[in-house]
Every structure is written in structure tokens, then in C-alpha cells.
Amino acid sequence: AQTVTQSQPEMSVQEAETVTLSCTYDTSENNYYLFWYKQPPSRQMILVIRQEAYKQQNATENRFSVNFQKAAKSFSLKISDSQLGDTAMYFCAFSPSGTYKYIFGTGTRLKVLA
Amino acid sequence: DSGVTQTPKHLITATGQRVTLRCSPRSGDLSVYWYQQSLDQGLQFLIQYYNGEERAKGNILERFSAQQFPDLHSELNLSSLELGDSALYFCASSAGDREAFFGQGTRLTVV
Numbered sequence: 001a002q003t004v005t006q007s008q009p010e011m012s013v014q015e016a017e018t019v020t021l022s023c024t025y026d027t028s029e030n031n032y033y034l035f036w037y038k039q040p041p042s043r044q045m046i047l048v049i050r051q052e053a054y055k056q057q058n059a060t061e062n063r064f065s066v067n068f069q070k071a072a073k074s075f076s077l078k079i080s081d082s083q084l085g086d087t088a089m090y091f092c093a094f095s096p097s098g099t100y101k102y103i104f105g106t107g108t109r110l111k112v113l114a
Numbered sequence: 115d116s117g118v119t120q121t122p123k124h125l126i127t128a129t130g131q132r133v134t135l136r137c138s139p140r141s142g143d144l145s146v147y148w149y150q151q152s153l154d155q156g157l158q159f160l161i162q163y164y165n166g167e168e169r170a171k172g173n174i175l176e177r178f179s180a181q182q183f184p185d186l187h188s189e190l191n192l193s194s195l196e197l198g199d200s201a202l203y204f205c206a207s208s209a210g211d212r213e214a215f216f217g218q219g220t221r222l223t224v225v
Contacts, residue, residue: 045216100145106156
């Protein structure tokens with residue numbers, strides 16, 4: 001079975017500091033996509049960043065970057081210069097290529113402290 | 115704005131009743147997904163449609179059903195509602211397997 005594991009239910013970070021959220025996944029697929037979604041208190045699901053498994057280069061979107069380790073099946077999210085608006089639940093998700101399926105982890109609640 | 119529209123935003127109904135949640139996907143997206151999120155929980159996949167056909171089924175109760183219409187909008191029907199069905203119901207759409215875009219959700223409260 002394909003699964004996504006987020007082992008940190010809650011984390012906190014001081015404003016302007018850097019934090020890393022962990023995600024591991026289990027699959028026998030070789031081609032797939034990985035995503036991080038953010039769910040702020042408004043409950044809207046917002047795509048933060050996307051990584052294609054065939055790309056070795058780690059994806060970056062402004063203050064957000066990933067550390068993708070395909071062999072280890074690890075996909076962590078690094079948030080630099082944390083801002084109060086980054087306070088949210090973060091979900092890691094996995095989609096095997098061509099399946100149109102999205103498998104979500106259980107989420108990590110991140111709180112940015114002033 | 116993700117381009118995915120869900121109506122209504124809020125719904126309060128009594129136990130035993132039936133409700134219909136509506137979703138309009140992003141223009142051109144053929145795939146629609148329904149998820150349930152109970153309070154402080156993760157996303158529970160319910161069902162997926164692709165171009166009108168059911169593509170995948172998750173942990174969807176028999177009291178729940180869905181369909182996707184020729185214009186690609188989708189409806190999720192919840193019947194014989196119970197208190198435990200109170201949740202945020204998300205619709206998402208995708209053009210392929212790259213990323214899913216989520217609507218703002220329908221918050222269902224069963225009293």
C-alpha cells in the first residue's frame with residue numbers, strides 16, 4: 001500500500017527562524033509527484049510546492065524549499081525566515097504518475113511564535 | 115483563488131436529513147475529488163471522478179454518493195445524516211496528475 005507519514009504532529013518556530021517539516025512515503029512506483037499543502041486557520045488548502053520524482057533538483061518557491069531524497073523516500077519542507085502567516089497545518093501528499101490519486105499524510109501543525 | 119467553486123460554504127441540517135454539496139472544477143479540469151476533513155483531522159479521500167466516470171473510491175459510506183455531470187461539475191449527496199458526519203467537505207480538481215486544486219470547502223454541521 002502507498003502511504004505518506006508525517007511524524008511530527010506539532011512544531012513551533014520563532015519568527016524569522018528556519019524550520020523543517022518531515023515527510024516520508026512508501027511506494028514501489030518510480031514516477032510520481034510530491035506536494036506540500038498548507039491549511040491556515042481559514043481551512044483553505046493551498047499548494048505550497050511541488051516536486052517531480054524524475055527531477056534531481058530540489059524545488060524552491062521563495063522561502064519554501066524541499067529536500068527530496070528519492071532513495072530514502074523522504075520529502076522534507078524547509079521554511080526559511082518564518083513569518084506569522086506561516087502558522088498553519090501542513091500536509092505532505094504523494095501522487096503516482098498517471099493515477100490521478102493523491103495520498104495525504106496526517107499533517108503537521110506549525111505555529112510561528114512572535 | 116484556486117478556480118474551484120464549492121457551494122454552499124456552510125450548511126446546518128438535522129440528523130436524518132439529506133444534503134447535496136456542489137463543486138465546479140477549474141476550467142478544463144476533468145478530474146474531481148471529494149475529501150472529508152473532520153475537526154483537527156487529516157483529509158479522508160471519499161471518491162474521484164474523471165470525465166463523468168467514477169475512477170476511485172475511498173472510505174465513502176454507503177449513505178454517501180456522488181456523480182459528475184457532462185459539464186464536469188460534481189455533486190456529493192449525503193443522506194440519513196448523523197452527528198458524526200459533521201465535517202468540512204472539500205472538492206478538488208486536477209487536469210492530470212500534477213497537482214490538485216482545492217475549493218474552499220463546505221462546512222457541514224449536523225444537529
